[in-house]
Amino acid sequence: MPDLKEQILSALRVVQDPDLHQDIVTLGFVRSVTIDAAGKANVTICLTTPACPVKDQLKVQAEQAIRGVPGVTDVSVIMTAEVRSAKPDGNKAPIEGVRNIIAVGSGKGGVGKSTTAVNLAIALGKMGARTGVLDADIYGPNVPGMLGATGRPKVIDNRIIPMPAHGIVSMSMGYMIDTDTPLVWRGPMLHGVMKQLLHEVKWGSLDYLVIDLPPGTGDVQLSLSQTAPVTGAVIVTTPQNVALQDARRAVAMFQKVNVPILGIIENMSYYLCPKCSHRDEIFDSAGGENTASRLGVPFLGRIPLNTTIRESMDVGRPVAVTDGEYGKIYEEIAQRVAQQVSLLNTDSKRPIAVVREK
Numbered sequence: 001m002p003d004l005k006e007q008i009l010s011a012l013r014v015v016q017d018p019d020l021h022q023d024i025v026t027l028g029f030v031r032s033v034t035i036d037a038a039g040k041a042n043v044t045i046c047l048t049t050p051a052c053p054v055k056d057q058l059k060v061q062a063e064q065a066i067r068g069v070p071g072v073t074d075v076s077v078i079m080t081a082e083v084r085s086a087k088p089d090g091n092k093a094p095i096e097g098v099r100n101i102i103a104v105g106s107g108k109g110g111v112g113k114s115t116t117a118v119n120l121a122i123a124l125g126k127m128g129a130r131t132g133v134l135d136a137d138i139y140g141p142n143v144p145g146m147l148g149a150t151g152r153p154k155v156i157d158n159r160i161i162p163m164p165a166h167g168i169v170s171m172s173m174g175y176m177i178d179t180d181t182p183l184v185w186r187g188p189m190l191h192g193v194m195k196q197l198l199h200e201v202k203w204g205s206l207d208y209l210v211i212d213l214p215p216g217t218g219d220v221q222l223s224l225s226q227t228a229p230v231t232g233a234v235i236v237t238t239p240q241n242v243a244l245q246d247a248r249r250a251v252a253m254f255q256k257v258n259v260p261i262l263g264i265i266e267n268m269s270y271y272l273c274p275k276c277s278h279r280d281e282i283f284d285s286a287g288g289e290n291t292a293s294r295l296g297v298p299f300l301g302r303i304p305l306n307t308t309i310r311e312s313m314d315v316g317r318p319v320a321v322t323d324g325e326y327g328k329i330y331e332e333i334a335q336r337v338a339q340q341v342s343l344l345n346t347d348s349k350r351p352i353a354v355v356r357e358k
């Protein structure tokens with residue numbers, strides 16, 4: 001007869017991770033099993049992200065499985081998480097302390113990249129991941145305003161200290177310069193600035209560094225992909241045809257520089273009139289989801305066009321900070337992004353999505 005601990009481990013083998021298609025024991029998620037004198041089992045399960053969308057489901061299943069083991073009188077399951085690092089890229093220096101870099105881009109301007117990047121970072125932070133956001137829009141930095149963060153960053157031992165706000169840290173040219181003065185960077189200068197923002201900032205220990213890119217497929221995107229090992233890219237688009245064309249270009253550009261696509265987010269998907277509840281699909285409908293399926297990349301969710309979202313950015317308190325309806329939308333999207341990152345870091349065989357035009 002195996003001892004109780006063995007029996008508990010064996011019972012836990014029925015709990016499957018729905019994404020990784022393996023049980024939590026085989027995956028090494030069960031970190032400790034102890035049984036006290038009264039027969040109470042204390043189990044710790046460590047997932048690959050605190051933003052795991054199936055965390056609660058796995059906890060319930062584990063509790064049920066353990067309860068079924070004869071001799072167990074009570075159960076306590078503690079869920080923790082340890083975010084895995086992106087696989088090392090021999091050609092690019094990792095950013096000290098940063099486990100994953102998530103680039104947020106789009107082909108077209110004004111589709112809501114910065115809004116999405118900032119809310120995504122805050123949602124990840126809120127779920128317990130150590131998160132930073134880097135404003136790579138060095139011509140027109142918006143991140144400080146959206147975070148409501150002001151002042152100049154400190155410099156300690158020649159390293160810039162990122163600015164804290166809403167549970168995350170951030171860095172932007174906006175903290176360093178007078179934001180009303182337009183900036184003109186030449187190519188080589190721009191590369192130097194990107195390098196500094198990535199490598200000379202003391203990011204500390206971060207699970208996710210979200211990068212808010214400027215629109216298009218230009219110098220900044222190229223510089224980022226050459227300077228840092230980007231785990232994956234999230235593409236933001238509106239459902240409108242012109243935005244989708246540009247989104248496809250952005251997907252192709254990231255694939256060309258070997259950055260995996262984590263998925264597509266459809267922003268400004270629809271407008272729900274607060275007075276009459278009429279749903280207006282201002283920029284057309286479902287374009288983001290259809291494009292994702294045509295390109296063979298994950299669809300990460302849709303965000304409505306909404307006054308509360310816009311106002312929250314203007315006053316520097318993004319909706320993701322709150323638990324309301326819109327906070328929840330960003331939370332779910334953040335979970336899907338974290339899930340894609342976990343999949344990339346766990347399964348070396350996950351192919352880089354290939355553009356498959358039908």
Ligand SMILES: Nc1ncnc2c1ncn2[C@@H]1O[C@H](COP(=O)(O)OP(=O)(O)OP(=O)(O)O)[C@@H](O)[C@H]1O
Pocket residue numbers: 106108109110111112113114115116137142213214215267268303304305306307309310311313314
């Ligand atoms: N879902 C939304 N609902 C309402 N307003 C939104 C939404 N998403 C973005 N906005 C607003 O649209 C404008 C453009 O958004 P944002 O600055 O995030 O776009 P962007 O893609 O980063 O632009 P750029 O290409 O200039 O960097 C902002 O005023 C923002 O507040």
Ligand SMILES: [Mg+2]
Pocket residue numbers: 113114115137142212213214
């Ligand atoms: Mg922007």
